[in-house]
Amino acid sequence: MNFTLRVWRQKDSVSRGELVEYKIQDVSEDSSFLEMLDILSENLVEDGKMPMAFDYDCREGICGMCSLTIDGIPHGPESGTTACQLHMRHFKDGQTITIEPWRAKPFPVVKDLIVDRSPLDKIIQSGGFITTRAGSATDANTHLIDKGTADYAMDAAACIGCGACVAACPNASAMLFTSAKVAHMNSLPQGKPEKHRRALAMVSTMDGEGFGGCTNIGECEAACPKNISLDVIAHLNRDYAIAQVKNFFKPSA
Amino acid sequence: MRHVFNFLQSTVGRKYLMALTGLVLVFFVLGHMLGNLQIFLGAEAINAYAYKLHKLLPASALWFIRLFLLICIAIHVWTAVTLTLDNRKARPQGYQKKQAIQATYSSRTMRMSGIILLSFIFFHIAHFTVRSVPGMKYNEPGVISKKVDASNDFIPTEVPLVKKGEAVFKNGQKIMTFNVHDMMIAGFKSKLVSLFYIVATGLLCLHLTHGVSSMFQSLGIRNSFWRVRLDRVALVYGWTIFLGFAVIPIATLVGILRADPSGGLIANAQVHQQEDITHKLFTQEVTLK
Amino acid sequence: MNLDAKIPEGPLAQKWASHKFNMKLVNPSNRRKYSVIVVGSGLAGGAAAASLAEQGYNVSCFCYQDSPRRAHSIAAQGGINASKNYQNDGDSVHRLFYDTVKGGDYRAREANVYRLAEVSSDIIDQCVANGVPFAREYGGLLANRSFGGAQVSRTFYARGQTGQQLLLGAYSALSRQIGLGKVKMYNRHEMLDLVKVDGHAKGIIVRNMVTGEVTSHAADCVVIATGGYGNVFFLSTNAQGCNVTAAYRAHKQGAGFANPCYTQIHPTCIPVHGDKQSKLTLMSESLRNDGRIWAPKLAEDALKIRNGVLDPNSLSDDNRDYFLERKYPSFGNLAPRDISSRAAKEACDEGRGVASTGLGVFLDFRDAIQREGKKAIEERYGNLFDMYQCITGDNPYVTPMMIFPAVHYTMGGLWVDYNLESTIPGMFVGGEANFSDHGANRLGASALMQGLSDGYFVLPYTVGNYLGEQGVHSAGKVTNEHQAFAEAENRVKARIDKLQSINGSESPRSFHKRLGNIIWEYCGMARSEEGLTTAIEKIKELRKDFWSNLRVVGEAGNINPELERAGRVADFIEFGELMCRDALMREESCGGHFRIEHQTEEGEALRDDENFTFTGVWEYMGDDIDPRLHKEELIYENVKLATRSYK
Secondary structure, three states: OOEEEEEEEOOOOOOOOEEEEEEEOOOOOOOEHHHHHHHHHHHHHHOOOOOOOOOOOOOOOOOOOOOOEEOOEEOOOOOOOOHHHOEHHHOOOOOEEEEEOOOOOOOOEEEOOEEOOHHHHHHHHHHOOOOOOOOOOOOOOOOOOOHHHHHHHHHHHOOOOOOHHHHHOOOOEOHHHHHHHHHHHHHOHHHHHHHHHHHHHHHHHHHHOOOEOOOOOOHHHHHOOOOOOOHHHHHHHHHHHHHHHHHHHOOOO | OHHHHHHHHOHHHHHHHHHHHHHHHHHHHHHHHHHHHHHHHOHHHHHHHHHHHHHOOOHHHHHHHHHHHHHHHHHHHHHHHHHHHHHHHOOOOOOOOOOOOOOOHHHHOHHHHHHHHHHHHHHHHHHHHOOOOOOOOOOOOOOEEEOOOOOOOEEEOEEEOEEOOEEOEEOOEEOEEEOHHHHHHHHHOOHHHHHHHHHHHHHHHHHHHHHHHHHHHHOOOOOHHHHHHHHHHHHHHHHHHHHHHHHHHHHHHOOOOOOOOOOOOOOOOOOOOOOOHHHHHHHHHHHHO | OOOOOOOOOOOHHHHHHHHHHHOOOOOHHHHOOOEEEEEOOOHHHHHHHHHHHHHOOEEEEEOOOOOHHHOHHHHOOOOEEOOOOOOOOOOOHHHHHHHHHHHOOOOOOHHHHHHHHHHHHHHHHHHHHOOOOOOEOOOOOEOOEOOOOOOOOOEEOOOOOHHHHHHHHHHHHHHHHHHHOOEEEEOOEEEEEEEEEOOEEEEEEEEEOOOOOEEEEEOOEEEEOOOOOHHHHOOOOOOOOOOOHHHHHHHHOOOOEEOOOOEEEEEEEOOOOOOOOOOOOEOOHHHHHOOEEEEEOOHHHHHHHHOOOOOHHHOOHHHEEOHHHHHOOOOHHHOOHHHHHHHHHHHHHHHHOOOOOOOOEEEEOHHHHHHHHHHHHHHHHHHHHHHHHHHHOOOOOOOOEEEEEEEEEEOOEEOOOOOOEOOOOOEEEOHHHEOOOOOOOOOOOOHHHHHHHHHHHHHHHHHHHHHHHHOHHHOOOOOOOOHHHHHHHHHHHHHHHHHHHOOOOEOHHHHHHHHHHHHHHHHOOOEOHHHHHHHHHHHHHHHHHHHHHEOOOOOOOOOOHHHHHHHHHHHHHHHHHHHHHHHHHOOOOEOOEOEOOOEOOOOOEOOOHHHHOEEEEEEOOOOOOOOEEEEEEOOOOOOOOOOOOOO
16 A cells, blocks of 8 residues: 655754655555554665654553544544554555644654653642552452442543543543543542542642643544543543532631 | 632633533523513513513512623633633644544534624623614614603603503503513514524524533533433524524514514503504504505 | 572461561661662552652652553553452462462472462452452452463453553552652653662663663662563564663673573464564453364465465365364363464464464354354454454454464563572562563463562562661662763763664664564574574674664664664664573473473473473673573472473
C-alpha cells in the first residue's frame, strides 16, 4: 500500500512546527500504524534525515504511550483501539493521512509527535491513590465487594492514561481521565475513607494544570481506546458536589 | 466563604451551577410555553392568565421571581462565558485537521445557540415585557397608546377582564387588564419579528436537546442506561418547546389568530360602548383587511 | 567472585521470619538521612520505591518512559498466583513453593522460592487494599482460576489486565509518595552506568532523554529493577523500550550475571507477518483449553495453504497432524510452554508450517465450535478472538487461528543473594532483572507475584538491613562530587561520542534485527554446540561491524531515538554473546534451555542433575576477554529432584 503522510515536525519545545509531507511506499496491510512510521523513520535515516520522534512502548495497546492524532481523531478512526493496534488495512491505498500530536496547553510538544503528559501524573499524585502501607493490609476477603461494584471499578480502572480524551475534547478537558480514577477508587470500599478528599484534590489539580472543563459532548468517550464511559464523569460530578457540600458545613482542612 | 470560592473556581462547580440554573430555565420555558398556548383558547383565556400572573401575587413577589429568573440567566451565562474562556485557553494551538467522532450537532453548537438565544432574550424582554423596541408597532391601536400628557410615554391600552364572555366586575367596577392577546398578534404581524422568533425558538430546541440531558450528567445523576433515555426525552422536550412557541407566530401570519380588541367579550352581550376613539379605528382597520 | 547466597539458618518455613528478626533496623528518625536510587518503575521498582519512601527513606526513581505507569509489567494478562487456598482445593505455601521449584525444572534456589510462596498471600492483601479491582464472585469474595496447567485454582485476576491493574496499584502508591515529596521521580531518564565508591554501589549515571544531558546521581544504595532482556531477540512480546543496558552496565561494573541462557518462549503468539514487524503479540494461553493445535501432515499441503491455494478447513483430519495430542496424549494441547513451543518449531522445521512466512501452526476451534456452539466459545474467548482479528484481519471463528512461539520472559538475570543483593555490595536487583525465583522455566502467573514480592515485601527489609549495617554515620556521605562520578560520566559521554562518530551506513535497528536473527536461530528454542559456536563467531563479527559501520543520525542534545537504540543494541550484542556462552556451557536440557544433544529418545529434555545443579554466574573480565564462569551450587533439602513428564 502507498500513502501520502502529512506529519507534524517540530524540532523541540521552543521551535515552531509544521506539517511536512512524505510519500511512503510498499507498506504491508498487516503493518500497524506505528510500524508504518518505523518504515518512514528508516527511510528518513537512509536519507540522512532525522527520523520521526513519536512515543511508543508496548505496542499491544496497554501502556498508553502512543499518542497520535490521525486525521483529526486521537488514535485514529477505529474505535476502542490505540494507534499501535491500528492496522493499515483500515486505510485506503493512496490515501493522504494527517498525523499530529495531542494538542492541549498542559501537553506541550517536546519534539515532533511527542508531548509532555506529566500533568496527568500530577493529577494522580494529588489524590489518585488509596493510602496503604506495605504489609499492613487486612485479609483480602475482609471487604466483600459485590460483582457489580467490582466490575464497575474495573471498567473505570481500565484507563491507560494515554490522554486521548484530552486530545479529542474540544476543550482539552481531562475529565474522563480524572473521573475514571475517582470512579474506580471511590466506588470500592477500600477507597471510601478518602473519597471526598480525592474528588476535591484531583479536580483542583486538574483545573490548576490548565485543562479545560467538560461540556458533556462525549468526544472523550468515543476516542478512548478502552471505551471508558461518560458515566464516570457523572460519578465525579456527583462525588465532587457532595464533597463540596460536606466541606461547606464541616470544613476539613 | 473560601469553600464557596473554591467551588466557583472549579470547572466542575461551575458546571454544576450551569446545570442547576439550566434546570430552572427549562421549567420556566415550559411554563411560558403553556401560558402562551392559551392564546388559542381566545383572548378571554390568555388575558385572564396574564391578569392572574401579574395581579394575583403582590408586585414584590413578581419582581422577586423576575429577578430570580434574571439571576439564573446571568449565572448560566456567566458560567458559560468563563468556562468557554478557560476552555479556549486549554488549547492555544488547534489541530490542522480535526474530526468530530460522536458529538451531536447540538452539543457542539451550545455556545452559538446560547449567544443567539441570549440576544433574543434581550430583544424579547424589550419587545413584549418592556415594550420599548423602536420601530415596533406598539402604537397599534388597541395595544398601546401614547400618553397625552407631557411625558409622552406609551401606556398600554386596557380591556376589561372577561369571564365566559362577560366582563368581570369588582366593587361595581369593571376590572381592566392589558390586552396581551392583541399585543402578541400585533407583535407577530411583523414577518421579521416572527422569523427571528421562530429561529430563536429553533435554537432553543437545539440548545435543549443537548442541555436537558447534559444537565443530568453535570448534576451527576446520569448513567449510560439513562443517558439513552434522557437523550430521547431531551429531543422530545426540545421539539415540544419549539413547536409550542413557533406555532403562535405561524398561526398569526397565516391568519388563524386574529386580533380581538374586545378582549373576548361576546358580541351583543352587555358591551359597554367603547369610548376610545382609536379603538374603533383599529376595529375598522381589521375588518377592512 | 563471592557467591555466598546468605541463606538464613533454620527450617525452610522459618527462614524468612527469623531473618527478618535478625536484620538491622534503622531508627525512623534516621531514615530520612539515607537516600536510595531505584531504577525502573514496574512492579518491583515501583513497589520498592513506594515502600521505601513510605518507611521514610529519600528515594529517587528513574524510568525511561514518560510516566512510571507505563512500565512493561502493565502488559501481563493472565493473573497472579497466591497460596491463599480461598478455593479450599488443597493449596498451601508449600504446594506453591513445590510447584514453582518443579516448574523451574529444579534450577531455582529453594529458600528464595519458599519466601516467594510465603509472601504471595500478603501481596493479594496489599493489592486489594491498594484498590486493585480483582475479579469477584457474586457473593463478593475474590474469584480464582486455574492457570498454566496448575492443579489448584490459585490465580487472582482482573479481567485480562491483571498486570496493568497491579502496576497501577504500585503506581498509585508511588504517586502518593511523589506527591508527598518523598520520591523524586525522573521520567524519560535512562541509566547508562553504575557508580561504585570503595566497592559499594553509590550511584548511577543517567541520560535525560529529552535534553540529552548526562548527569550523576548519588545515593546510599541502588536498586535495579529494569526488567528482562527478551528484546535481545529483536522480536519478542516485550515492549519496544525494554533493554538490558542497566543490568549489563552493572554487570560490567562487577555484578555477576546468572543463567543468561534461560529464556522462556511462549507458544501462543500471533505469527510474524513480515520483516517490517516490530513486535510480537501474545494470545492468552487459555486458548489452548479448547483450541486444537495442528499442522498439515504433508509439506506440500502446507505450501499450498501458505500460497493461499488450499483452504485449511478443507483439509481432512487424515491429512492433519495434531502433533501435541499425538506426542503427549495425556496433556495434549495443554502441554507446558517449553514443550509446546518446541513441538511447533519442529513442525515448521519440517516444512509443514503455515502463515505467510511458514512459521506458524494452526490453533483450531472448529471442533470446539461444533461441540459447544459458537456462542459458548464467543463467551469464553470473544475478546481474544476480536484482538486476533484486529491484528491479523482473519476471523478465527471461520479460518483457524495461526500461532507461533515467541520470546516472552527471561528467567536469567543479575545474580542476587537471599537479600536480593548482587555481587556488588549496595546494589540490589528486583523483579525480572534478577535471576532468583524461576529457575530454568517460569510458571504462568508467577512473574507478577515475584515482582511484587521483591518490591513490597523483600527489598524494603533487606535494603534497610544494608543501610543499617553501613551505619548512620555513612548516610549521605558520598555525593556526586566524588571523583568516581566524574569518571563514570566521562565514560558514558565518551561512549555516546563514539557511537555518534562512527558515521557508517547501517542503522541501529538494522543491527538489532541482525542480532535477533542470530540469537533466534542458534539460541532460541533448540540449541546445539555447533550452532552456539557459530553464533558466538557471528556475534563477534556483528559487533565489529557495528562499531565500524553504525550510523546514528541527529544530535545528542535532544530526543534522539536512534542514539537511544544504538546504545541499547551495543549492549544487546555483547550480552547476546554472553547468552550463547552460557547456553554452550550448560550441557543439559532444562526448562527453557533445550540442547539437542541432550534429549531422550522420544525427544524430551534431559537434565543432568549430577553435573549441572548449579547457577552459572558470569563475571565480566574486560572488553575482549572471555567472561569467567562461577558456580553457585543449588542444594535441595526439601524437594526431591524428579523428571518432568507430560506424556
